[in-house]
Amino acid sequence: MSRALLEVNSLHRWFGGLHVIDEVSFSCRAGIVKAIIGPNGAGKTTLFNLIAGSLAPASGSILFDGRPTGGLPPHQIARRGISRTFQATRLFPRMSVLENVMVGRHVRTRGGFMASMIGPALMGPGEKRAREACLAVLDELGAADLAGRDAASLAFGRQRVVEIARALASEPRLLLLDEPACGLNPAETEDMGALIGRIRDRGITVLIVEHDMSLVMGISDEVLVLSAGRRIAEGAPRDVQADPQVVAVYLGEADA
């Protein structure tokens, strides 16, 4: 792999006068799990939002598979092969689990208004294939039994799994997981770690923002540390853990 899957160069972003992303550069090779960690307010979710397109960078570039994505709207970035979950799960209410996941498959299906109005004659086979693909994803995540349930009625931990299934339905190359362990108990966190590992083993690159250090240390191949919008350290988990700057930021002269 000569070229990184994701390349972020000299990224800057302000909120009012606050310099929330300050000269952040890093890269992510394909096929790994990379964790972004840092104290509160470090800019982790902002970085995610910049990569996913819900925010536009003030300056700098984001290259996915060699093509720039900075400033593109979220739906186009999704089409390029980047999928995401949200810190507070955002499943679609009043829709079943399967329907939620099928929305995730939106970029892999075809058919606009005209075709849809004409109906099953045109759309039927595509719908069937999409359905099967989504059920397969749910099955892989151990949630196939939830398919018909109302998404809003699920337990919190299961909702998280469904949201990941929804993000996977589009067969992304890069998956952004925003605090996947947030609110999970230790057993669930372990399952989540295993799940992330399985996703990586399928060839999907995973970028996660996380606070839970056991998960980060256990599952990541690389770690990026942010503090106050700046890149503090980057590398293998053990190395980053031992980095004195990182330690200082978490324990000592924290200026976040």
Place this chain on the structure above:
Amino acid sequence: MYLRRYFPVFCLLFLVILVQLGLAALKLEFYMTQLTMSAYYTLVALGLTLLMGYAGQVSMGHGGFFAIGGYAAAVLATVGFASWVSLPAAILITGLVALLIGIPVLRLRGHYLAMATLAFGIIVLRILLGTNLFGGADGLSDIPAFRLFAGLAITGRKALRVQNYYIAWGLVLVGLLTGINLVHSRVGRALRAIHGNEDAAAAMGVDVARFKLATFVLSALYAGVGGACLAFFNGGIGPGEAGVMKSVRYVALVAAGGMGSLWGTLAVSTALTFLSLRGAFGVYDDAVFGAILVGIMLFAPEGVFSLLARRNRPGNAQ
């Protein structure tokens, strides 16, 4: 799955035929005129259901699109264009206006969108009232019939009453079918996703702005078709069709029917519009619809049918 989805459509077709035969047998054919008119108004409500119930965008100005369709057809037909030109042209014009209005206005949400669409409807009304071409307060009349083929025509002549009843309800069935197909497709899912959470929908690859606009234009087209056909059927059209009360009525019908329910809207709209046209509400016509709005929103926000069948998950996708 398909059987369950389309079986009610066949039932409706059967019902439509049954009603016509029944009315003929009982010598009550005069009801057919109001039933035909109800069909055209219901078409508007169906389109609005897609916009409000599925895409989750409110429109307080759909009477405006109905009026544009009707007046465009009327003007073109009166001026001398053949009716097979006037009708499609009127529908096209309605769609274009919806596109022009929709692009800026759909960036708004909530109250702002409601007010903007309300303002749109009133602007249409004022233009219709203030322009001689549109007949001012009297509206337009003496619109020639819309000739289809082999003697089939959309017109108010008694002799063709049965024909027109079937044409109108045929259009409703087509509108219903396309609506049902849309709702069960990936587009329908995308719309419900937008309604549920716009940002998440966008993250899943849904082009939110385009879908909202397309739904808005589609619902305007439904209204335009209803307006144009009603103009031919009645032989005339008046500026009141663009009024606030009419626009609000459509919202009331959609809300009472269950907001996201095509069938609910169909039932409520047909019933209430028919009663209103028959004069059943007398001078309290507008008040009734106002009361429906308030009552439904206070006591049965999921629609009147949710009161009858208290399920855990009201408002199931159709």
Place this chain on the structure above:
Amino acid sequence: MRATQLLQYLLAGIATGSVYAVVAIGFTVVYNATGIINFAQGEFLMLGGMIAISLAPVMPLPAAIAVAVLATGAAGVLLQIVFLSWLKNPAVLRMIIITIGLSILVREAGLHIWDEKVHALPFFSGDETSSLAVLGARISPQVLWVLVISACMVVGLTLFFRSTLLGKAMRACASNPTAARLCGIRASTVVTLSFFLAAAMGALAGCAVSPLTQTQYDMGSSLAVKGFTCAVLGGLGSVPAAVAAGLVVGVLETASVSVLPLAYKDVVALGILLLILVLKPQGLFARRPVAQARAGG
């Protein structure tokens, strides 16, 4: 155009505009307290005018107006308590539809209690032929009444919000409901009071303007839309900004008669609304972006 004609337009426009400003203030006060846009706001002007008109033959005009103002204020409170107070965190769409439905009900009540005809209060001073000379322009004294009454209402309201405990409590509630509640301020009182104020002020404005523009059962909806225009122009949070916006819209609308056919006059205010909503929904004067209605959903 000649200076006197310009002045005439200006004065007439300011008079119209001050009515819009009062409607806008009504929207703003209720919105600040509740996060709701009360579409029925325009109907309060109609109610106030109609009640005063009915009472005017049997009591002195000031008394009739006072009763009308209080009665309409009570009506506003009634509306809020009966229909709105027991909704918990309703969706925005639901609130929009309810208040629109309420505005229709009030309107229809107006139609059936009174009638569909045009009515008017007698002129407060003089009659329809009197005119004052102001810097060369001739205007009806009623125009001055409208200006003075509106100005008094605005000043009174500003003083109320700034200097009285109750007014400050309302402002606290608007900016941080939770903190206000923790300080012992009852949100329900604030909400009810805001409806009373909005309705009473609307009624007073409706009475003041009745001799000039007449009162009719269906005058509420176009007033509501125009008043909302001004409220949005002013940023939907600030009373002074709403007033300024009201004056601007009023003057523009009146001046438009010189370039557009009279029938399109309404279109001006509506056109402004659409433009503002599309270009700068946070209003021309707002310092910070306006939050969408706080009602969750």
